[in-house]
Amino acid sequence: MKSTAAFLFASTILLSSPAFAEAPNVVVSIKPIHSLVASIMQGVGEPSLVVEGAASPHTYNMKPSNAAALQAAKVVFWxxxxxxxxxxxxxxxxxxxxxxxxxSEAPGLEKLKFREGGAFEPHDDGDEDGEESHEHSAEDASHEGHDADAHGAAAETAEHDHEHGEGEFDMHVWLNPMNAKAMAAEIEKTLAEADPANAAAYSANLQKLNERLDALDKTLAETVAPIKDKPFVVFHDAYQYFEHRYNVRVAGSITVSPEVLPGAERLSEIHAKIEDLGATCVFAEPQFEPKLVNVVIEGTSAKSGTLDPEAATLEGGPDLYFQLMENIGASLKDCLSSAS
Known part of the structure; x- marks a missing residue:
């Protein structure tokens, strides 16, 4: 009798639960994007991730398991x-x-041009939306390229030009929650077209995700407001989108791209910039050699910190994107608040 009652109870639960069709095989390149896709697929399925653990897309080598996942994929996001x-x-x-x-081609995405690295010129915060800052940054990038050649950094600039052709854009687009919303809309649209049986679930998840992203945007603005006028230096120039959204002051980067080691002249230029700025912070990244940060802050009053733009230290999943962005805001506030 008890077993019959248990069976009827279990059957009732199953019948009352929403039934989802089997999800398509979805593969995503990097953790921050994977988090957005996982949010939209919640309750339907789980996407596969290519660049796992502490690996960086800048230096990643494909594994046989990655190739097999791609061959089986119905949808790939990168x-x-x-x-x-x-x-x-x-x-x-x-x-x-x-x-x-x-x-990076999602409709409504804000895209910023590459800067050449090194010491950036001071930027005007412009209006509340930061439009003047955006235009000035693009102009500075052009001037930085000419200055780098003039000061003997032609080899590194040539390497940069090889990797990022003229007119191309900084690809760290996820470091602005409004860009995350634009990408999420494209993700939802793609999944609904590929898997119409679960379109209603994707749409509902997108609405929840957008609400969380709006709340995150407000939280980040409040977090960095007390320190947004304090300049700092980053390991590589991955933070333009965060900088532009929240008007924080990135004064320069140690290297253009993590796979291109800076020369002695670049390190000397950054060291001089730190001294000119007074006490500030220089941020390393967990995947790359921290000794370079120690070199540029030696003999200055600058402090060191760590930023993790690609979520190397975080576990994947729907919450990762929010942890990633909140950690960046908190790291900036913690280091810059203690700088005199």
Whole structure:
């Protein structure tokens, strides 16, 4: 009798639960984007991740398991060439069944041009939306390129130009929650088209995600408000989108790209910039050699901290994106608040 009652109870639970069709195989390149896709797929399925653990897309080498996952994928999300360079040829080799979505081309996405690295010129915060800051940064990038050649950094600039052709954009687009909303809309649209049986679930999840992103945006603005006028230096120039959204003052970067080691002249330039600015902070990244940060702050009153723009230290999943962004805001506030 008891077993019959238990069976009827279990059957009732199953019948009352929403039934989802089997989700398509979805593969995502990097953790921050994977988090957005996982948020939209919650309750339906789980996307696969290519760059796992503490690996960086700048230096990643494909594994056989990654190639197998790509071959089985119905949908692949990546940021695009210029970031996940290692994915370009494998994606070209995929069969016609897979839908490959380059999220750096999502409608409504804010895109900023590359800067050449080194010491950036002071920028005008401009109006509340930061438009003047955006335009000035792009102009500074052009001047920095000419200055770098003039001061003997031609080799590093040439390497930069090889990786990022003229007119291309900084690909760290996820470091602005409004860009995350633009990408999430494209993710939801793509999944609904590929899997119409679960379209209602994707739509409902997108609405929840947008509400969380709006709340995150407000929280980050409040977090960095007390320190937004204090300049700091980063390991590589990955933070333009955060800088532009919240008007924080990135004064320079140690290197253009993590795979390009800076020369002695670049390190000397950054060291001089730190001294000119007075006490500030220089931020390392967990995947890359921290000794360079120690070199540029030696003999100055600058402090060191760590920023993790690619979520190397975080566990994947729907909450990762929010942890990533909150950690950046908290790290900036903690280090810069203690700088005199």
């Amino acid at each position: 940021v695009g060439p210029g970031l996940e360079i290692f994915l370009e040829k494998p994606l070209e080799a995929l069969g016609g069944d897979a839908k490959v979505v380059e999220l």
